[in-house]
Amino acid sequence: MANKNHSDGDLKGTFYLVMALGVFIVVVWGLCFGLFLDRF
Amino acid sequence: MxxxxxxxxxxxxxxxxxxxxxxxxxxxxxxxxxxPPSAKNTINYEKVDEIAPFNNPGVHKVEGKDWDYEAVVVASAFYYDPPILEVPVGAKVKFIATSKDVVHGFEVAGTNINMMLEPGYISEYVTTVDKVGEYLIVCNEYCGVGHAQMHSMLKVVEPK
CATH class of the missing domain: 1.20.5 (Single alpha-helices involved in coiled-coils or other helix-helix interfaces)
Structure with a gap:
């Protein structure tokens, strides 16, 4: 159990960074797609 | 695992x-x-001026088609014929273009219209022009010494 908690803690920072990067990519993609839809 | x-x-x-x-x-x-803009139709690039619709470049109203206007453009080093395209706002326009010599670009800045014009091929793009304004048309394929000066204008105006 102690090992499991230790492992979770090690990956928490990585997890937040990966999710933040993913959200950033999705948001930028969404903005570009919105620009495409807005233009004729 | x-x-x-x-x-x-x-x-x-x-x-x-x-x-x-x-x-x-x-x-x-x-x-x-x-x-993507299609280029599935071919043409003899040496006789572009004699072949319809390129023997009459410009904006033409059409009937019985899925679009309202056809904007026919002939590109050659280093200009577009006609130099100005004028269409009413809200019209569905089919842009039909080709090149008489080398590869040119046809990008209407600030819009999604962006075609490569290749000699021997006809490029087409259909869209509804829904914003009034003047849009610069530029060549975005390097075509020679006059490439930087090769431009035209799309005017989307209120219907008369």
Missing amino acids: HLHKYEKYWLAFGVGSLIVFLLITGIMAFHNGSH
């Missing part, structure tokens, strides 16, 4: 994002008919 719960979360996020992007691409292509 053991997967950590965080690995499962970001794998799910990644796979989910991929599925969403593919769905949007599929819907845009097959439902909304959004395709």
Whole structure:
């Protein structure tokens, strides 16, 4: 159990960074797609 | 294979994002008919001036088609014929263009209209011009010493 908690803690920072990067990519993609839809 | 719960979360996020992007691409292509400009029609580039519709470049009102106007453009080093295109706002326009010599570009800045014009091929793009304004048309394929001066104008105006 102690090992499991230790492992979770090690990956928490990585997890937040990966999710933040993913959200950033999705948001930028969404903005570009919105620009495409807005233009004729 | 053991997967950590965080690995499962970001794998799910990644796979989910991929599925969403593919769905949007599929819907845009097959439902909304959004395709790259086509160049499936060919033409003798040495006789462009004699072949319809390029023997009469300009904007023409058409009847009985899925679009209201046809904007016919002939590109050659280093100008577009006609130099100005004028269409009424809200009209569905089919842009039909080709090149008489080398590869040129046809990009209407600030819009999604962006075609490569190749000698021997006819490029087409259909869109509804829904914003009034003057849009610079530029060549975005390097075509020679006059490339930087090769431009034209699309005017979207209120209907008369």
